[in-house]
Amino acid sequence: MPSNKSVSDAPITQFVNCRILRDHSLQREDLWVRQGKILNPEKLFFEEQGFADHKVDCGNKIIAPGFIDVQINGGYGVDFSQATNDIKGGVALVAKRILEQGVTSFCPTLVTSPPDIYKQVIPEIRVTDGSEQGAGVLGLHLEGPFISREKKGAHPPQFLCSFDEGGVSDLIKIYGQLENVAIVTVAPELADSGPAICELVRRGITVSLGHSMADLCQAEEAVQHGATFITHLFNAMLPFHHRDPGIVGLLTSDRLPAGHTVYYGMIADGIHTHPAALRIAHRAHPAGLVLVTDAVPAMGLPAGRHSLGQQEIHIEGLHAYVAGTTTLSGSIATMDMCVRHFKQASGCTVEEALEAASLHPAQLLGISHRKGTLDYGTDADFVILDDTLTVRETYIAGDLVWRK
Amino acid sequence: MRLVILDDYDSASEWAAKYIRNRIIQFKPCADRYFTLGLPTGSTPLGCYKKLIEYHKSGDLSFKYVKTFNMDEYVGLPRDHPESYHSYMWNNFFKHIDIEPQNTHILDGNAANLQTECEAFEQKITAAGGIELFVGGIGPDGHIAFNEPGSSLVSRTRVKTLAKDTILANARFFGNDLSKVPTMTLTVGVGTVMDAREVMILITGAHKAFALYKAIEEGVNHMWTVSAFQQHPRSIFVCDEDATLELRVKTVKYFKGLMHVHNQLVDPMHSMKDYKD
Numbered sequence: 001m002p003s004n005k006s007v008s009d010a011p012i013t014q015f016v017n018c019r020i021l022r023d024h025s026l027q028r029e030d031l032w033v034r035q036g037k038i039l040n041p042e043k044l045f046f047e048e049q050g051f052a053d054h055k056v057d058c059g060n061k062i063i064a065p066g067f068i069d070v071q072i073n074g075g076y077g078v079d080f081s082q083a084t085n086d087i088k089g090g091v092a093l094v095a096k097r098i099l100e101q102g103v104t105s106f107c108p109t110l111v112t113s114p115p116d117i118y119k120q121v122i123p124e125i126r127v128t129d130g131s132e133q134g135a136g137v138l139g140l141h142l143e144g145p146f147i148s149r150e151k152k153g154a155h156p157p158q159f160l161c162s163f164d165e166g167g168v169s170d171l172i173k174i175y176g177q178l179e180n181v182a183i184v185t186v187a188p189e190l191a192d193s194g195p196a197i198c199e200l201v202r203r204g205i206t207v208s209l210g211h212s213m214a215d216l217c218q219a220e221e222a223v224q225h226g227a228t229f230i231t232h233l234f235n236a237m238l239p240f241h242h243r244d245p246g247i248v249g250l251l252t253s254d255r256l257p258a259g260h261t262v263y264y265g266m267i268a269d270g271i272h273t274h275p276a277a278l279r280i281a282h283r284a285h286p287a288g289l290v291l292v293t294d295a296v297p298a299m300g301l302p303a304g305r306h307s308l309g310q311q312e313i314h315i316e317g318l319h320a321y322v323a324g325t326t327t328l329s330g331s332i333a334t335m336d337m338c339v340r341h342f343k344q345a346s347g348c349t350v351e352e353a354l355e356a357a358s359l360h361p362a363q364l365l366g367i368s369h370r371k372g373t374l375d376y377g378t379d380a381d382f383v384i385l386d387d388t389l390t391v392r393e394t395y396i397a398g399d400l401v402w403r404k
Numbered sequence: 405m406r407l408v409i410l411d412d413y414d415s416a417s418e419w420a421a422k423y424i425r426n427r428i429i430q431f432k433p434c435a436d437r438y439f440t441l442g443l444p445t446g447s448t449p450l451g452c453y454k455k456l457i458e459y460h461k462s463g464d465l466s467f468k469y470v471k472t473f474n475m476d477e478y479v480g481l482p483r484d485h486p487e488s489y490h491s492y493m494w495n496n497f498f499k500h501i502d503i504e505p506q507n508t509h510i511l512d513g514n515a516a517n518l519q520t521e522c523e524a525f526e527q528k529i530t531a532a533g534g535i536e537l538f539v540g541g542i543g544p545d546g547h548i549a550f551n552e553p554g555s556s557l558v559s560r561t562r563v564k565t566l567a568k569d570t571i572l573a574n575a576r577f578f579g580n581d582l583s584k585v586p587t588m589t590l591t592v593g594v595g596t597v598m599d600a601r602e603v604m605i606l607i608t609g610a611h612k613a614f615a616l617y618k619a620i621e622e623g624v625n626h627m628w629t630v631s632a633f634q635q636h637p638r639s640i641f642v643c644d645e646d647a648t649l650e651l652r653v654k655t656v657k658y659f660k661g662l663m664h665v666h667n668q669l670v671d672p673m674h675s676m677k678d679y680k681d
Binding site for chain 1: 416483484491494495498504505506508511593
């Protein structure tokens with residue numbers, strides 16, 4: 001029955017009776033997987049004269065690429081910004097639990113912290129492939145401390161930094177190392193941010209603008225230096241003004257380098273962004289929208305008091321505040337909730353909602369040749385959803401890692 | 405010749421599919437005795453393929469013991485190009501049924517030696533025991549497969565250069581850009597198809613009417629290569645009303661009058677569910 005083994009002995013699985021997200025639309029096609037990658041069945045048929053070893057009936061459900069969360073501070077009681085004695089265990093716990101949300105890859109996020117926290121935590125969190133143990137770690141997201149005092153949000157003010165020496169030395173002085181770092185959020189109006197941005201980009205690290213008082217000019221300059229992301233659009237930045245749109249103006253700027261897309265994180269939990277603002281951003285620049293959870297350690301836990309970074313948080317329903325204030329300190333919505341809310345609030349298509357959580361973050365990180373799509377040859381990380389966009393099964397490298 | 409005339413494209417497609425279904429099932433193919441089927445491409449057989457897929461999905465027809473031989477393929481077009489005949493057969497037929505890959509045969513337009521490829525194809529047909537039923541279409545210039553006007557009526561599988569008419573007709577599949585349409589193909593010869601034990605030609609649409617007239621009401625002529633089948637002992641032409649527009653009223657009335665006989669070939673419809681060995 002199976003292939004003539006001219007290319008590989010590995011078993012081939014064919015997912016039938018499903019609708020797959022391919023080429024920006026849901027198509028009635030089967031999904032073929034071998035050795036953890038999406039397989040081209042036509043090539044298999046004509047070149048190897050092969051066909052499937054196992055068939056899985058998906059009950060006419062939707063198959064989408066696994067979700068990618070590029071901003072998540074912790075969850076299920078784990079705080080990535082705390083130097084516990086089992087940092088690896090904490091990351092692993094979150095990685096395992098977020099499979100339930102359909103997330104197959106993520107960027108553990110560290111908020112502004114003192115240098116010794118960075119030096120203890122960063123070396124413990126490595127880039128890892130996903131498996132049935134949990135979602136894959138694509139790299140750290142270091143949100144701060146090179147951010148604006150006025151727009152610190154929930155970040156502790158005493159640990160904010162500026163670029164004193166210029167360039168990479170400030171980064172190394174604070175972070176200790178830049179291995180396994182995928183994204184760094186900076187406020188570009190900080191003096192001498194330019195060389196630091198250039199250096200990060202040169203090392204293949206995505207630079208994101210956020211927690212900033214920058215005007216549009218400063219933001220455009222940062223993009224010209226290589227910044228490609230905006231951290232949680234609208235939150236912790238100057239509001240849109242019709243004579244100086246600020247960072248929000250990047251969505252429609254005409255001074256970006258040719259062929260460059262600026263992506264923007266959107267916390268679509270119904271709380272951090274008003275649905276009307278979500279719609280304005282989406283309509284202005286749909287291709288750049290990246291859904292993020294910005295989830296706090298309390299995500300997945302019951303209501304009450306918990307810790308985030310160096311501060312105390314208070315949970316009430318779907319809201320998380322800096323204890324004793326009305327400042328939001330991150331969301332407790334799950335990624336699949338964000339996908340559903342985004343679709344409902346923006347009126348976008350199913351395909352657009354799914355791509356905002358998969359294709360766009362992969363494009364942002366420059367990994368769309370292996371993640372974020374169901375194209376032939378890419379990693380077989382995907383989710384099976386029903387028509388309400390509820391996650392029913394999660395697969396990593398073609399293996400079932402979670403089922404509802 | 406049997407001339408089977410149905411009202412419209414869908415009915416003609418369905419009749420043809422039913423005929424193929426019954427032929428395969430009644431043949432009772434098995435591991436020692438495969439049913440060999442010659443297959444066409446193009447827009448005409450799409451409806452027929454859809455029906456055959458339906459019959460497979462309902463469990464009435466299996467292609468496990470069927471071997472297929474396609475008529476032709478473009479030269480120099482990558483196998484995975486969306487307009488190659490490999491892509492056509494995969495997307496419109498093979499991926500929906502249970503045929504085994506090694507039992508399908510399509511000429512390789514990218515073979516290092518095209519001549520050898522053609523000769524090998526003929527040998528594969530012989531090795532498979534010859535073609536039981538060859539299904540084909542007809543071009544507006546009366547060609548069968550890519551045997552363009554002037555092709556020898558005893559020709560075998562070979563390389564052919566396409567006629568202008570055919571290139572124009574195919575342009576719609578290449579974004580109407582004539583420069584992108586392949587100019588050469590590998591094709592089975594008229595003689596190759598004549599060797600089949602039975603030939604079924606599908607002809608639908610008014611634009612094929614003149615070709616049908618030339619093929620069956622005028623003489624055997626290498627300018628209208630489908631006319632060669634006038635000398636085949638067992639041929640069926642399945643068409644819709646529009647395709648008969650250039651025929652004499654007498655011809656049409658005669659064959660319509662025979663429909664009750666023709667329909668005995670498709671009714672009752674057999675099913676593999678009846679043969680549970």
